[in-house]
Amino acid sequence: MHKLALRFGENVYAYGQHCGQLAKLVVTPKLWQITDLIVEDGLLFKQSTVVPIAAVSDTFGQNINLNVPVEQVKCYPEFRETLVKKSSPAWAATKAAGEVEYFMLPSTAVPTLTTPTEKARTGVSATALILDSETMVECLESQIGRLSHVIADAKDCLISSLVFAQGTLFPKNYTISSYYVDYLSETNIQIALTRAEADQLPEYTFLHHS
Numbered sequence: 001m002h003k004l005a006l007r008f009g010e011n012v013y014a015y016g017q018h019c020g021q022l023a024k025l026v027v028t029p030k031l032w033q034i035t036d037l038i039v040e041d042g043l044l045f046k047q048s049t050v051v052p053i054a055a056v057s058d059t060f061g062q063n064i065n066l067n068v069p070v071e072q073v074k075c076y077p078e079f080r081e082t083l084v085k086k087s088s089p090a091w092a093a094t095k096a097a098g099e100v101e102y103f104m105l106p107s108t109a110v111p112t113l114t115t116p117t118e119k120a121r122t123g124v125s126a127t128a129l130i131l132d133s134e135t136m137v138e139c140l141e142s143q144i145g146r147l148s149h150v151i152a153d154a155k156d157c158l159i160s161s162l163v164f165a166q167g168t169l170f171p172k173n174y175t176i177s178s179y180y181v182d183y184l185s186e187t188n189i190q191i192a193l194t195r196a197e198a199d200q201l202p203e204y205t206f207l208h209h210s
Contacts, residue, residue, distance in 0.1 A: 002064040002154035003058045004034075007163075008133040008147070012039050012051075013063055014070040022064055023048060025150055026124050032159045032184060034152050036124065037064070038079045043112070048079040050123040053157050079123040129186055134191075136188045137164040139198040147189065148173050149204070162189065163204045174205035 010022045020041030027034055037051045057067035066073065124130070135147040148171075149163035159178050165171040176191060176198075183190035191198065 002058075003160065004036070004053075004056060004152045004154050004157070005062075005149055006037070006064065006152065007062070007149040010036070010059075011063050012066065014066040014073050017070040019066070019070050019073045020049070024130050026050070027129045027131055027159070027184075029127060029129050032178065032181075034150065034157045034159065035128065038124075039073070040131070041054055048186075049073060050077045050079045052076070053152075058154075077123040079121070081119055081121050084120045086120060087096075129184065131186065135186060137162070138190050139186055139193050139195050141192075141195045142190075144195070144198050145174070151175075173203040175204040176201055 006022060006025060008022055008024075011018060012020050012022055020039040022037055023040035023062065024038035025034055026036035026038065034053050036053060037056070038047045038048050039051050040046050051066065051073060054069045055066045055072075057065050059065070067073050121130075131147060131150065133146055136143050137145050137147055144163035147162060147168040148165040150159055151161040152159050153165065161175050161177050162181065163173050163175045176193075180191045180193055181189060182192045193201075
């Protein structure tokens with residue numbers, strides 16, 4: 001089965017016209033199926049566009065090639081992500097026994113109450129997982145790197161393998177089958193391997209996928 005090798009930061013082309021770089025991937029939480037690419041374009045004023053995975057024709061030559069013209073890409077929804085305050089219940093009119101009444105305390109003794117926040121997104125499903133190069137990969141004992149690539153079957157777009165990078169100046173990339181992934185979230189991916197086993201994972205070689 002053909003594979004799509006989707007590397008963060010890779011150039012995306014629509015019929016040969018450059019339209020940005022791959023910034024994030026949109027994934028269904030349970031199936032681990034890629035539904036969309038988030039393509040970022042621009043220097044000072046960046047714009048992120050949600051491109052359906054169905055628009056990807058191949059990842060030949062390490063580029064991500066789309067089967068739609070660049071004019072069509074401009075018509076896809078824009079992706080935006082902002083932090084908003086979570087709604088919180090109002091203070092009760094009467095307090096139960098044992099609750100602290102802050103209005104009698106001097107201002108220096110009043111504890112600081114942090115306002116919880118959550119991400120508000122436009123352009124993607126509210127239930128979708130969004131993976132990027134900040135997603136950490138962890139074995140059973142420790143972190144082992146950051147997500148670098150996601151490799152999926154071209155037909156059903158299900159994730160088949162993950163590639164993570166180790167190091168900063170001259171990072172090396174290692175690949176692992178999704179079979180060993182126990183847990184996948186936006187912040188971290190947990191694999192069912194010890195550190196010693198993870199150290200034996202094969203180094204990823206950049207191939208021409210189609």
